[in-house]
Amino acid sequence: MTDTLTTIGQMCAEFDVTPRTLRFYEAKELLSPVREGSKRLFTRRDRARLKLILRGKRFGFSLEEIRQLLALYDIGDCQRTQLAKTYEVAQDRLEAMRLQRDELTAAIGDLEQQMDVAKDILKSRGVKVAA
Template identity: 70%
Template sequence: MTDGTLTIREMCDAFDVTPRTLRFYEAKELLFPIREGQKRLFTKRDRARLKLILRGKRFGFSLEEIRQLLDLYDMGDQQATQLQRTYEVAQQRLQDMEEQRDELNEAIDDLKEQLKWGEKIIVSFNASKKAAE
């Protein structure tokens, strides 16, 4: 209890995820909870990793990408080359996201254009409908 480890439920409550998700992440080698008998105990390290995982998801990384990033992260200061690559991967991802955002913006503008048209049609239609009454 006082050893700083959390049960699966405590983790779920703390991070607002389901037990299934945590087991899934363990199966995918994103988390490595220790075992006390049958039960999983999530260490401080697991919490740090989960935090990064959830942040990664918000960034739109896939779990596989996240795993790779975490692995590099773990190798840590061992080799700067790796860190450099991590940086490059993240920057690539940033570029992708910005492209995606730009496309989305185009689509939004496009759709807005369509809506202006639709509006005209509705207005004129309602007008002719009123006239017919």
């Protein structure tokens, strides 16, 4: 259980990223692997954070924005973070995410509708389509 430390190679395989990416994230202080000599060893915490980073990216958040989000997840560390301020930032971010989700839902609806039209056109041309 103490041995959740993984090398950079293992991380790359697990998350399908390049070493360069992980080093870059470390430089940007998104990850903080421990060192064994000069080698990086990624902790369970780094793994959790990387998951969030990759997810955040898929939503179009910048690395800097993600960095702020990650700060919220460090509350467990209970450092005398400027917790209140972080909380406010997170509220804004949460609102933005909800808004984004609603828009996305709307966009999905739009696209589905368009595709129904397209399907009819294709069918009228005798083209078989999936779904």
